[in-house]
Amino acid sequence: MFLHRNMLETAIKSGRVSGKGDDSMRTKKSRAFIASVGFALIIGMFLNAQQKTREKPETAQDMNSKDIAVLTQWIRSNAIPLDSVEAGRGFRDLQPLKKLFKDVRIVGLGEATHGSREFFQFKHRMLEFLVKELGFQIFAIEASYAGCNNINNYVLYGKGDPAEALASQKFWTWDTEEVRDMIQWMREYNTEVPGDKKVKFLGYDLQHLEQGMDLVEAFVTKHIPKYADTVSTAISHLRIDPFAITDLPKADPEDKARILSQLYEMMGILSFHETPLIRETSADAYAFVLHNARVITQFYAAYSKPMMGKDSFQSAAALRDLYMAENIEHILNTEGPDARVVVWAHNGHISNATWGMNFPAMGSHLKKTLGDAYYALGFAFNRGSFQARLMDPNSDQNGALIEFSVNSAPEGSVEWSLSKSGIGKFVLNFSSSPDNGIVQKWLASAHPMRFIGAAFSPKIGDKQYMAPIIPKDHFDGVVFFEMTSRARPNPTGKRGPYKKPEKKI
Numbered sequence: 043m044f045l046h047r048n049m050l051e052t053a054i055k056s057g058r059v060s061g062k063g064d065d066s067m068r069t070k071k072s073r074a075f076i077a078s079v080g081f082a083l084i085i086g087m088f089l090n091a092q093q094k095t096r097e098k099p100e101t102a103q104d105m106n107s108k109d110i111a112v113l114t115q116w117i118r119s120n121a122i123p124l125d126s127v128e129a130g131r132g133f134r135d136l137q138p139l140k141k142l143f144k145d146v147r148i149v150g151l152g153e154a155t156h157g158s159r160e161f162f163q164f165k166h167r168m169l170e171f172l173v174k175e176l177g178f179q180i181f182a183i184e185a186s187y188a189g190c191n192n193i194n195n196y197v198l199y200g201k202g203d204p205a206e207a208l209a210s211q212k213f214w215t216w217d218t219e220e221v222r223d224m225i226q227w228m229r230e231y232n233t234e235v236p237g238d239k240k241v242k243f244l245g246y247d248l249q250h251l252e253q254g255m256d257l258v259e260a261f262v263t264k265h266i267p268k269y270a271d272t273v274s275t276a277i278s279h280l281r282i283d284p285f286a287i288t289d290l291p292k293a294d295p296e297d298k299a300r301i302l303s304q305l306y307e308m309m310g311i312l313s314f315h316e317t318p319l320i321r322e323t324s325a326d327a328y329a330f331v332l333h334n335a336r337v338i339t340q341f342y343a344a345y346s347k348p349m350m351g352k353d354s355f356q357s358a359a360a361l362r363d364l365y366m367a368e369n370i371e372h373i374l375n376t377e378g379p380d381a382r383v384v385v386w387a388h389n390g391h392i393s394n395a396t397w398g399m400n401f402p403a404m405g406s407h408l409k410k411t412l413g414d415a416y417y418a419l420g421f422a423f424n425r426g427s428f429q430a431r432l433m434d435p436n437s438d439q440n441g442a443l444i445e446f447s448v449n450s451a452p453e454g455s456v457e458w459s460l461s462k463s464g465i466g467k468f469v470l471n472f473s474s475s476p477d478n479g480i481v482q483k484w485l486a487s488a489h490p491m492r493f494i495g496a497a498f499s500p501k502i503g504d505k506q507y508m509a510p511i512i513p514k515d516h517f518d519g520v521v522f523f524e525m526t527s528r529a530r531p532n533p534t535g536k537r538g539p540y541k542k543p544e545k546k547i
Contacts, residue, residue, distance in 0.1 A: 105480070112480040114462045120475075121468035127164040127523070129227060136171050142471055142519075143176055147374065147415040150385045150392030150405050152517070154421055155494040157429030158526040160467075161421050162220035169224065169384050173231065173241055180377055181228070182244045182370055184387040185211045187337045188254030190245035197228040197243045204229070209534035212250045214443060215496060217535025242377075246369035246385075248341040248362060251280055254334040261331045262311070265322055269311050276304035280342060291348045291358070298346045305339040333372060340365040360401035363391060367407035390493055392418045393516045397509070419469075420517035422491065424461040425450045426526035430498035431537060441540030445528045448492075448504040456491040456513060459484070460522040471519040485514040 105113070125135040143149060151168060153161045172178040183190065189211040195201040204225055209217055225243060232240040255277045263270040279301045290298075312319070312332050320328045344361035366387075374381050385392065393403040394416075408416040427447045434440050451457030460470070475481050490508040498507070513520070 105484070109480045110459075110462070113459060113484050116475070116481045117460065117463040117470060118465065121463060121465050121470050123465050124164075124467040124469065124521075127160045127167060127467065129163070129167040129170045129224070131167070133171050133175055136167075136175075139171070139469065140175060143172065143417060145415060146417045147381070147412060148370065148383045148385055148408060148417070149178070150387065150408070150416065150418045152387060152389035152392040152418065152420045154389055154423060154492045155428040155430065155526075156215040156388065156496050157529045158421075158423065158426070158523075159220060159529045160423070160523050160526045162218060162224075162529055164421075164521060164523075165386055166220065166224040166227065169241075170227065172382075172384055176382070178241075178382040178384050179239065180242050180244060180373060180381055180383040182246050182373055182383055182385050183216060184247050184366070184391060185213045185216055185245040186247055186250035186253070187245045187369060188257060188334050189213075189250045189252075190243055191253065193225055193243045197225055197232055198240055200229060200233075205532060205534070208532070210253075211245065214531065214535045214537050217532050219530040219532060222532060244373055246366050246373065248337055248344060248365055251338055251341055254338055255280065258308070258312075258331055258335050258338065261323075265319055266311065266315055272304075273308050273311065276301070276308045277338065279304070280338060287345055290342075290346045293346065302339075302342060302346070305342055309335055309339060329376065333369075337365075337369065340369075355401050357401065363402065363404040364407060366391065367404045367411075370404075370408060371411060388493075388495065389420050389491075389517075390495075392420070393511075394418050394518065395512065395515045417518045418516070420491075420520045421523075422457050422460060422520055423523040423526045424457045425524070427528045428494065428498075428526060429528045429531065430494065431496060432539075433497040433499040434501060437539075439539050441537070443531065443535075443537040446498050446500065451492065452490070452505055452508075454489060455508065456489045456511065456520075457522070459489070460520070461524060465522075466524045467522065469519060469521050472514050473518065475514070486512060488512050 122138050123135065125131060149168070149172060151165045153165075155161070169178075169181055192202055192207040192210045193204075196204050196207045204222060208222055208225060211217075228241050228243060259270070259274055259277060262273045293301075309332075312328075312335055316328065316332075319331075340361075344358045344365060347356055347358045347361060349358045370383065370385060374383055377383075387404065390397050391404040393405045394409045395403060395406055397403050402410075405416065405418045409418070425448060427445050429443055429445055432439050432442050432444055451461065472485055475485055488510040489512075490505075491511045492504075492507060493509045494507045511517075
């Protein structure tokens, strides 16, 4: 989840955020500040600081009315207006995207919030289009690798209940009516096509390891029982309360090295016994267990590091994006040379550029590997509503999943510029821009854009949930909506206020 939901929510619950490991070096005032503003603002601060190191960028505020008119006209002339955000409405308006995605193997679908109904609905429609018109067969979402297995079993084979399967992946952000409708469409589609055309639902994130840990332990216990204790011991270090995740970086370096060594040993045991394990089970079963063990190891390798450290490339945030990209590449390679994947994640992850403390986003790793075969489609909106968890440690509703609304985006922002086109909803491809002039200058300059994650604080203000991006560097194109509404949570997707930890006596 964008900005590491587990660690963000732990920070909101506890009023603290892991830092450099020495709590005594941070004052109560600074800890309270970090807890109250959350990672969204911190990320914005780092992005702003990053931009200040460059020559002052050209922004929309610096453009005169004539320049803005030129930009607006280019947007109007090149936008692909959308007839609908809903699936099942045909593809007449989406036909120009066929040429755009003809040679693309991974389409990254972003989002400016984790709770906008129109974003989710249009991603469903894009999946339907890419599957039916261009032969995509893999859907991969920013959710638990093991936790999506129940959903995949439902969409492929009709096993289980769709609502229960969706809830079992444990991310409340995806436990919505919109995503439920999408997986039901996937199931219906799969009943009408042969086996080699069926669509899969997969996860690639490191979080929510419970199902993966249970799977690996059970597999080793059954098939190579003499290593059961070794593997269980390695995994036991990760069977912790989510509240304790922020404590992982504070552990003694020798303890962290020992735990990581045990996890590597677990990987080695499974790898060494590859042939007999495949003989006893199957190649697919073995590969799934092995990669679950890899994801478990990835989790500890990432989250045992500070969220933001002096070496940003070795921070938890940077490693999570790297490992998520590696997991998507694993999916692509496992599914074969003709595999094509639709990826669902936050704008910050699908971006082709860097973010946070100037570390590569997940999308930038994919772009480096695939080049033009990876297409990052950012999602933006001008005004409207979304759902997120309240971020206010002083409120008795702190952590409650509620609806928030924001007014029109500020002048000079990416959304403001797109809104001036007067087109309510559209797709805009950046590669169709002229090589020079006002339009190219705008695309190659920094402008603020909304970055809202799993939590939101109205006290901070909408403008603080914006970060400078360079449109053509960050995305290959953008989907714009003039207005959005709140995603609709399923009963199991609703969340109340966080419970305050009981005081130890």
